[in-house]
Amino acid sequence: MSPYPAVSPSRPPSRSGVLVESLRPLVAAEADAEAQDGGLEPADLEQDVWVRLLERLDAGGQPRDTAAWVRGAVRDVARGARLRALRERPSGDEPAAGPVDCPERAFLAAERRRTIRAAVARTPGPCPRLLTALLSPADLTYREIAGRLGISQGSLGPMRSRCLGCLRRMLAAEVAAPGLRGKER
Structure with a gap:
């Protein structure tokens, strides 16, 4: 069973729905490739890219070259995730690791x-x-x-x-x- 909702046969798919369906394999492949390089979760990367794309579509701006936009968006999201991982510190009872602990x-x-x-x-x-x-x-x-x-x-x-x-x-x-x-x- 697909985690994505199916398009209803009673009404034609919207332009953005067709775009999302056509980009699904590319987003998945790019997220998988970028996640392997940095130890990230591909599903998290995919989700962030979809949010970015849908926000852009809601604002009325479809990317001119959607494939290039997807590749760039996946790289940007992955870079941001790696930088956040470097800045994150344990909370609670766990001691902080790295040069801050002493x-x-x-x-x-x-x-x-x-x-x-x-x-x-x-x-x-x-x-x-x-x-x-x-x-x-x-x-x-x-x-x-x-x-x-x-x-x-x-x-x-x-x-x-x-x-x-x-x-x-x-x-x-x-x-x-x-x-x-x-x-x-």
Whole structure:
């Protein structure tokens, strides 16, 4: 038995009903694919996308390219769900996990962030702007980063690799090499 109400044969389906029926397989497939990548529930993603679509249809605006709109809406909903999951904290008697549970961890996490930001600022050329965009809490896409930096999206990957390699070498040089352990001969 389908969880969706059947269209009554006595009256013809509405334009939005036909659109919903035609998009059902696409929404399900996109939600399944996005849920597998992020450990999310596909049914939750589908429901949020349907709500967005129906709100848009109620406002009188059908998407021009509905397939592209569905793909974008599923990605947006999934990104929002992942960000909410990162910000959520346990309530009640459960202790909070992560760097907030003790002052030492909070201090070490803040110190790590300061060290990384300082190293990013010292990287050469366009690397500081690129790395800052990559580390942004806004979770920017490659297209958004390329637009902000005024470069082509295709050159972003190689530039990212060079900048991360430079940052990695800088941070490795700052970390003290471990001392010898055991007996020296």
